Amino acid sequence: MKRFAQLLELLALTPSRNRKLEALVDYFRATPDPDRGLALAVLTGALTFKNVKPALLKETVLREVDPHLFALSYDYVGDLGETIALIWPHHAKSHELPSLAELIELFNTTSKKDLPDLIASLLTSAEINERWALVKLATGGLRIGLSARLTKTALAQMGGKDVQAVEEVWHGISSPYQELFDWLEDKAEAPQVDPASRFHPLMLSNPVDEAKDLETLDPADFAAEWKWDGIRVQLVMGADGVSLFSRTGDDIGGAFPDIVESVFGRAVLDGELLVGEGFDPAPFNDLQQRLNRKTPTGPMLVKHPAFIRAYDMLFDGDEDIRALPWTERRKMLEAWFARNPQQRIDLSQIVPFADWQELAGIRKRGADENGHEGVMLKRRQSVYVPGRPKGEWYKWKRDPNIVDAVLMYAQRGHGKRSSYYSDYTFGAWLDGELVPIGKAYFGFTDEELRQLDKWIRGNTTGSFGPVREVRKQLVFEVAFDSAQKSGRHKSGVALRFPRISRIRWDKPADEAAQLDEVLALIPAT
Amino acid sequence: MPQQILDSQLHIRSIDSYIDPATPRERAIITHGHADHARSGHGSVLATPDTIAIMKARYGEDCAGKFQPLDFGEALAIDDVTITFYPAGHILGSAQVLIEQAGQRVVVTGDYKRLPDRTSQEFELVKCDLLVTEATFGLPVFQHPPAERETARLLASVAGNPERAHLIGAYSLGKAQRVIGLLRDAGHDAPIYLHGAMIRLCELYQERGIALGDLGHATEASKADLAGQVVIAPPSALKDRWSRRLPDPVLAMASGWMSVKQRARQRGVELPLVISDHCDWNELLQTIAETEAETVWVTHGREDALVYYCRQQGLAAEPLNIQGFEDEGGEDAA
Ligand SMILES: [Zn+2]
Numbered sequence A: 001m002k003r004f005a006q007l008l009e010l011l012a013l014t015p016s017r018n019r020k021l022e023a024l025v026d027y028f029r030a031t032p033d034p035d036r037g038l039a040l041a042v043l044t045g046a047l048t049f050k051n052v053k054p055a056l057l058k059e060t061v062l063r064e065v066d067p068h069l070f071a072l073s074y075d076y077v078g079d080l081g082e083t084i085a086l087i088w089p090h091h092a093k094s095h096e097l098p099s100l101a102e103l104i105e106l107f108n109t110t111s112k113k114d115l116p117d118l119i120a121s122l123l124t125s126a127e128i129n130e131r132w133a134l135v136k137l138a139t140g141g142l143r144i145g146l147s148a149r150l151t152k153t154a155l156a157q158m159g160g161k162d163v164q165a166v167e168e169v170w171h172g173i174s175s176p177y178q179e180l181f182d183w184l185e186d187k188a189e190a191p192q193v194d195p196a197s198r199f200h201p202l203m204l205s206n207p208v209d210e211a212k213d214l215e216t217l218d219p220a221d222f223a224a225e226w227k228w229d230g231i232r233v234q235l236v237m238g239a240d241g242v243s244l245f246s247r248t249g250d251d252i253g254g255a256f257p258d259i260v261e262s263v264f265g266r267a268v269l270d271g272e273l274l275v276g277e278g279f280d281p282a283p284f285n286d287l288q289q290r291l292n293r294k295t296p297t298g299p300m301l302v303k304h305p306a307f308i309r310a311y312d313m314l315f316d317g318d319e320d321i322r323a324l325p326w327t328e329r330r331k332m333l334e335a336w337f338a339r340n341p342q343q344r345i346d347l348s349q350i351v352p353f354a355d356w357q358e359l360a361g362i363r364k365r366g367a368d369e370n371g372h373e374g375v376m377l378k379r380r381q382s383v384y385v386p387g388r389p390k391g392e393w394y395k396w397k398r399d400p401n402i403v404d405a406v407l408m409y410a411q412r413g414h415g416k417r418s419s420y421y422s423d424y425t426f427g428a429w430l431d432g433e434l435v436p437i438g439k440a441y442f443g444f445t446d447e448e449l450r451q452l453d454k455w456i457r458g459n460t461t462g463s464f465g466p467v468r469e470v471r472k473q474l475v476f477e478v479a480f481d482s483a484q485k486s487g488r489h490k491s492g493v494a495l496r497f498p499r500i501s502r503i504r505w506d507k508p509a510d511e512a513a514q515l516d517e518v519l520a521l522i523p524a525t
Numbered sequence B: 001m002p003q004q005i006l007d008s009q010l011h012i013r014s015i016d017s018y019i020d021p022a023t024p025r026e027r028a029i030i031t032h033g034h035a036d037h038a039r040s041g042h043g044s045v046l047a048t049p050d051t052i053a054i055m056k057a058r059y060g061e062d063c064a065g066k067f068q069p070l071d072f073g074e075a076l077a078i079d080d081v082t083i084t085f086y087p088a089g090h091i092l093g094s095a096q097v098l099i100e101q102a103g104q105r106v107v108v109t110g111d112y113k114r115l116p117d118r119t120s121q122e123f124e125l126v127k128c129d130l131l132v133t134e135a136t137f138g139l140p141v142f143q144h145p146p147a148e149r150e151t152a153r154l155l156a157s158v159a160g161n162p163e164r165a166h167l168i169g170a171y172s173l174g175k176a177q178r179v180i181g182l183l184r185d186a187g188h189d190a191p192i193y194l195h196g197a198m199i200r201l202c203e204l205y206q207e208r209g210i211a212l213g214d215l216g217h218a219t220e221a222s223k224a225d226l227a228g229q230v231v232i233a234p235p236s237a238l239k240d241r242w243s244r245r246l247p248d249p250v251l252a253m254a255s256g257w258m259s260v261k262q263r264a265r266q267r268g269v270e271l272p273l274v275i276s277d278h279c280d281w282n283e284l285l286q287t288i289a290e291t292e293a294e295t296v297w298v299t300h301g302r303e304d305a306l307v308y309y310c311r312q313q314g315l316a317a318e319p320l321n322i323q324g325f326e327d328e329g330g331e332d333a334a
């Protein structure tokens, strides 16, 4: 556990990617099985405990610490795990903790009733840094700024393999990854997984740089599609059944039985998950309600039926077609679809255009009239490769909408921003009163964040929990991708991807937007 | 009632003197040399000889109309009030102020700490009726480890990275000298390189009898000379152009705030060193109990939690919101 705690701390604090990589490689080399495999599971978030949850830890701590003092501390620190590790009041003289494997075993086998005592004794035995690691382990949310990609790169480096090769086997293997380490250390062949039955890392797009790209790119080389406002998914219909993966490879099939149970045929499809009747996409908010639940309720399935709008194919039956150009894959997708007409899948249509100017007009009309987020450009010759290759796929987002809104409430951020009031609720005017229209983080420099934080502290009119109400005097310029009608908000509008683009220190609050003006930005559908 | 002796602006009524006033006053009593306590422009200043020396070094010889030195433990009677300074253990010369009048005792701690520190006079407990305590680390999440543990971590990192410099962000007055003292006590006798901003104050400490060993100017050393060495600079220089002269520096920071990893990450600190010149939560509680004060005023930091705690203990407690009191250099100094 000591080594693991040291690794976590180094990963959390070292800004250098190379040093993180080095530390990971060293750790995987020096640590025996199964500890290193379990550590890998912890680092990639693959490990969860049935009974050890943040709430249990908090409860354990509250047996020893005054709840009000705990609340004040949590508000200050901003991270529950770290608050618990720092506030624990009992410290043993010597520090003997079980190994990672023993700890995980203890977490899994101790009865619910005995867990608080176990946690308390572990917290007391741990040295301060181990205590932090222990709490991180127990609560699951590491938040140490480590990407899965970097972890896989370290594994590849350790075994002298290509990171692509690690990605390929990744979704077929599981904790404690014995077969992975055996392969990396050349003690065994690569783990076998049916290629047509598992997740394949996605190909991603780059934003269009209007000033540069449109000059150099030849429109004839590209096909355009609408950018759909859902979530990217991969539908794997393999020999072992159907799985639905999010873009990060999480299996979300349980939340979408309407899709998983109705699709048929053999293929791996890349597409957009949407909800709506008759393939008519509803606003993202409706999809969000489905995404919020691990398993949907019956009425939800009726109210927000899900479907997939397919735009690419990676496997046709068992055949891996990723090395073929997009035009070929598209033809095969259309042919597959003709052979396997579906209730819950349709095709993303190609949007014809002659030159960039015409496409710009189409994009603007799509945004204004249908609320489309923008268009996707795919190089006709592009093969399907994981990651974000340059020059192949582009997203050309609509121009953002802008509204001047008034700051109403501020809340302390979490994680990196925990010491500042950095989550903001802002509103627009309705009959001389402000109505909240959205919430956003601040996206600017530390200096601006500090200024703003100072303003908030000096203009607080009330506070409840971590939230401060402020004088209705400060105007934010808020950019957002689109406005949607919403029954759930008092304002009647929900903003998509709001972000604070500027602080308008100069602008009087009564000149900020009226709610009417914001409502007018909702496209008529 | 001790409240009649002192008001919430730390104004001693009957002799019209202010303790650590934020604006120029005719008569000021200064607890220590940090800028949020010691300001220039007062008519007369009553302080310890070390504090007076520090004020003159930072603000110039004539930064006050006149200076009246008072040694620790010496009682000074002014009318019916008696003032005595006791060491606060915070930085060189830092004092707690005991005010006695009509059988009542009031102690204003200024900034203080109770962990040993050989660059400062050692904290002395003073019993009183009204305690005015600071609360920089007034939350139970602050439990400072022994400073020796932190020094050992630093030296282990220095030994493990012979090709890199270790750049420690430490406040120029007090913290820097304390870190140097800790390194010396741990047996590190290589030269320690300093940012220009702290040279004068280190010299002042040495002149006043605090041994700091062999100190060098970071700007005069070559990049190669600094590999494997310890360099100390104000926290603001950590991310500054200034640090580019160092070979691939490990960024460290010495501050009580560094126990919060999120805070360290925010500052891009790779090696957080929890070395504080203030009490942690447990020391604050210990002090409140040991002074046997029945009334506690809390200032200078996270007042809420400490006031709440005191009231739970049956003490009369109030937060003081004194303008201008914010730790010198913000969180960096603590
Ligand atoms: Zn101070």
Ligand SMILES: [Zn+2]
Binding pocket: B034, B036, B037, B111, B300, B326, B327, B328
């Ligand atoms: Zn101070």
